[in-house]
Amino acid sequence: MYALVALGYTLVYGIIELINFAHGEIVTFGAFVGLAVLAALAGTPLSAAATALPAAFLVSMAVTALLGVTLERFAYRPLRGADRLMALISALGASIFLMNAMMLAIGRDSKPFPAYLSEPVLQRGDLVVRQLDLFLIGLTILLCALLDLFVRRTRIGRAMRSVAQDQEAARMCGVSVNATVSITFVLGSAMGAAAGILNGLYYGVIRFDMGFLLGIKAFTAAVLGGIGNLRGAVVGGFVLGISESLIPAILAAPPFSVPEIFDYKDAVAFGILILVLMVKPSGILGEEVPEKA
Amino acid sequence: MSAPAEPVLSLRDVTKHFGGVRAVNRMSLDVPSGAITGIIGPNGSGKTTLFNLISGIYEPQAGEIVFRGRPIHGEPPHRVSMLGVARTFQNIRLFNEMLVIENLLVGMHAQLLSGLWAAGLRTRRFIAEEQSALQSAIELLEFFPELAGTHDTVVKNLSYANRRRVEILRALAARPALLLLDEPAAGMNTTEAAKLLRDIRRIRDRGVTVLLIEHNMSVISGVADHVVAMDQGEKVVEGSFDEVSRHPKVLASYLGSD
Structure with missing residues (x-):
């Protein structure tokens, strides 16, 4: 899940070297659109997981992609070519704006997210694997693989990589930079929407400000993997997710026995960010940074 | 020697200033179809700015650029490229990681x-x-x-x-109709440069019109069907290589300083 959100950061950064702080809010938005679709389908013959979930994912990814493109069009495109700091500030502004707009529209309370796929497929003592867990991992891997294939093997993917490396030369090859950047936001936002719904399914509640922490952690994952590098984002996402659950679990167990550590789960994530930035700022797959998208 | 056919590209009074600097000033030029046209001039004479104007990276402040009967000034670079103008850069700009x-x-x-x-x-x-x-x-x-x-x-x-x-x-x-080459032989040794010239003629023989910037007079003498000399953003003279290279202004401003 971090991997999916991290992809959104890294895609955009890879192409236009902008850290899209509003990406976390894009994820929240995607979750709420998904919730709306599920709520609309509830009680109809389509409410079964096999029909309701695909509908929620497709609609939410499409609508959220639209939001991403709009955001780029109005908040970032006018600042392209301006100082990078300007675009960064605009991204922060967009993030705060979207978060507050959602608060006004939806309210400050957590909204329950309907449970799907909660039957266990494997149960051995304390260990319970639900259908949902497999679905989450499976969908994440599938989307990451599709994106990788798209960027590596298609004409538009090539155009994205060419724009990442030299915008002017890409233009001279007939590549429209604006169209390419828009497509980048479409892909990043659609991935974010999928992550938002998965997040809702997993935790069972969503809130207008959930994207903030999720976004910052995913950003950590992207940096961990080497920002601008797609495969790095996926690796960083999985590494972060696993260490966030594993490190507190280890520290709570016998040799250390500090159960309070679970309250500091987030500190683990950001500790990792600080450590990566100090030790290897280019990230795990950082050598390949210029490969970008 | 240079019997210009229908020009594939025409510039009329094209002007581009940067602040107070007249990079290109009232430049007019016809590029004959199916030939190799060479642009010579000392560094800073506006040759590359001219390419940037033709390819849409810059928009001229005045004048017009007509490619195959169609005005292209003010079109974005990717449109110009789609219409059939391709270019290379003086400092190679490839997608190095691809x-x-x-x-x-x-x-x-x-x-x-x-x-x-x-x-x-x-x-x-x-x-x-x-x-x-x-x-x-x-x-x-x-x-x-x-x-x-x-x-x-x-x-x-x-x-x-x-x-x-x-x-x-x-x-x-x-598949451009017009290929702009910005100092293609720069940084090459003489053997490689000579080979490249033959290759540029092969490009012309495929039916592509070539407009070529070159700093080195001996390179252009071997390849250009038509030569345009520029200095300080303006056209000094144009014609065959012999005509241009004997022109007193060219001798003074260009060969003299080389």
Whole structure:
């Protein structure tokens, strides 16, 4: 899940070297659109997981992609070519704006997210694997693989990589930079929407400000993997997710026995960010940074 | 010697100032179709600015640029490229982290039409189009025998001369009617430069009009059918190489300082 959100950061950064702080809010938005679709389908013959979930994912990814493109069009495109700091500030502004707009529209309370796929497929003592867990991992891997294939093997993917490396030369090859950047936001936002719904399914509640922490952690994952590098984002996402659950679990167990550590789960994530930035700022797959998208 | 056919490109009083600097000033020029036209001039005489104006990177403050009967000034670079103008850069600007073949495929970008959905769904048309593009890229690579066997090489690992060649091929991949070459022989030794000149003539013989910037007079003497001399953003003289090279202003401003 971090991997999916991290992809959104890294895609955009890879192409236009902008850290899209509003990406976390894009994820929240995607979750709420998904919730709306599920709520609309509830009680109809389509409410079964096999029909309701695909509908929620497709609609939410499409609508959220639209939001991403709009955001780029109005908040970032006018600042392209301006100082990078300007675009960064605009991204922060967009993030705060979207978060507050959602608060006004939806309210400050957590909204329950309907449970799907909660039957266990494997149960051995304390260990319970639900259908949902497999679905989450499976969908994440599938989307990451599709994106990788798209960027590596298609004409538009090539155009994205060419724009990442030299915008002017890409233009001279007939590549429209604006169209390419828009497509980048479409892909990043659609991935974010999928992550938002998965997040809702997993935790069972969503809130207008959930994207903030999720976004910052995913950003950590992207940096961990080497920002601008797609495969790095996926690796960083999985590494972060696993260490966030594993490190507190280890520290709570016998040799250390500090159960309070679970309250500091987030500190683990950001500790990792600080450590990566100090030790290897280019990230795990950082050598390949210029490969970008 | 230079019997200009219908010009493929015409500039009329094209002007571009940067602040107080007149980079290009009231420049008029006809580029005859099917020939090699050379632009010479000392550094800072506005040659590259002229290329940037033609290719749409800059918009002129005054004047007009007409390509195949159609005004192109003010069009964005990717539109100009789609209309049939391709270029190389003085300091090679390839996509260094991509494969040679991918660079050529980006060059074909504008001719490949399958959209996002076709690519996403991997329709039959999309696959056929990608395959024929790959096929033409492989054929194009044969234009330079020096590039044999390099198509899966990452561009940054190529020699300097080969990167120049790939950049020319990337421009040709767009099937342009007009090819702008910005000092293609820069940084090459004399043997390589001489070979490149023959290659540029082969490009012309494929029916591509070539407009070529060159700093080195001996390079241009061997290849250009028509020569234009520039100095301080203005045209000094044009004609055959012999006419231009004997012109007193050219001798003074250019050869004298070289």
